[in-house]
Amino acid sequence: xxxxxxxxxxxxxxxxxxxxxxxxxxxxxxxxxxxxxxxxxxxxxxxxxxxxxxxxxxxxxxxxxxxxxxxxxxxxxxxxxxxxxxxxxxxxxxxxxxxxxxxxxxxxxxxxxxxxxxxxxxx
Amino acid sequence: xxxxxxxxxxxxxxxxxxxxxxxxxxxxxxxxxxxxxxxxxxxxxxxxxxxxxxxxxxxxxxxxxxxxxxxxxxxxxxxxxxxxxxxxxxxxxxxxxxxxxxxxxxxxxxxxxxxxxxxxxxx
DNA sequence: ACTCTATATAGATAAATGTCAATATAGCAA
DNA sequence: TTGCTATATTGACATTTATCTATATAGAGT
Numbered sequence: 001x002x003x004x005x006x007x008x009x010x011x012x013x014x015x016x017x018x019x020x021x022x023x024x025x026x027x028x029x030x031x032x033x034x035x036x037x038x039x040x041x042x043x044x045x046x047x048x049x050x051x052x053x054x055x056x057x058x059x060x061x062x063x064x065x066x067x068x069x070x071x072x073x074x075x076x077x078x079x080x081x082x083x084x085x086x087x088x089x090x091x092x093x094x095x096x097x098x099x100x101x102x103x104x105x106x107x108x109x110x111x112x113x114x115x116x117x118x119x120x121x122x123x
Numbered sequence: 124x125x126x127x128x129x130x131x132x133x134x135x136x137x138x139x140x141x142x143x144x145x146x147x148x149x150x151x152x153x154x155x156x157x158x159x160x161x162x163x164x165x166x167x168x169x170x171x172x173x174x175x176x177x178x179x180x181x182x183x184x185x186x187x188x189x190x191x192x193x194x195x196x197x198x199x200x201x202x203x204x205x206x207x208x209x210x211x212x213x214x215x216x217x218x219x220x221x222x223x224x225x226x227x228x229x230x231x232x233x234x235x236x237x238x239x240x241x242x243x244x245x246x
Numbered sequence: 247a248c249t250c251t252a253t254a255t256a257g258a259t260a261a262a263t264g265t266c267a268a269t270a271t272a273g274c275a276a
Numbered sequence: 277t278t279g280c281t282a283t284a285t286t287g288a289c290a291t292t293t294a295t296c297t298a299t300a301t302a303g304a305g306t
Contacts, residue, residue: 041161051154051240054241062282074267108241194295198296203254205293216253275279
């Protein structure tokens, strides 16, 4: 039950502050990068794309991804780009086809962070 | 290396489709809910708020959260609302003060999903 | 009853996002 | 070379988002 104002008369406005609450552990740039990964997953279509790639566990042709959604090709391409820029997936060209796959190390980063968060607590 | 068109003459346009790629495992509404959690974490300020609450491991006064950021009170309030609506945090009023805390079960859901994704693969 | 304080809500605004239609790019096939 | 195919890029547009200022709400102290 943390509260900087606890036991300080209500009238007092700016109280000496918060050595109890540790400063941000996530440096701003680190938070930026992690947030970009979460954000990429924070869109149902992209979440499902990552789910497809992860569960298939290999390289999947864009055409197969497209066929799972009722969206235009440019829209899928746009979402794939967002996932690439977040570092969550990568791809490889083979002739005309592009094969996408997840980057497990990046997913691992997310799992580790969330794991640290709930590490101490009972489920 | 999945590709519905593999070994089908290029000229052929609509090929018989994709029984190899399993249908979406994440139902649309499930994806919606999970995506909302990821989206909530996909904003650096909210990510840091959750990090603060998780690492402190208890209930934290809004005033203490505000003091960590260079943002106005309504902006922090707005982000807390987004986290609440995603189900990631909850709060409790005590007099004038609101004490926020994480909901570990929801975080657990995220960790489980990501864990399933990378489960088979080497890190 | 009045005032002060902590938090939430409303309204405004600039910026970012998701989608589509149209076009570009580049490999393959005839 | 000419045309077809898979994917990416561009540009437009409506929606959502992050932020602020101003205001509302409601508990506490006097």
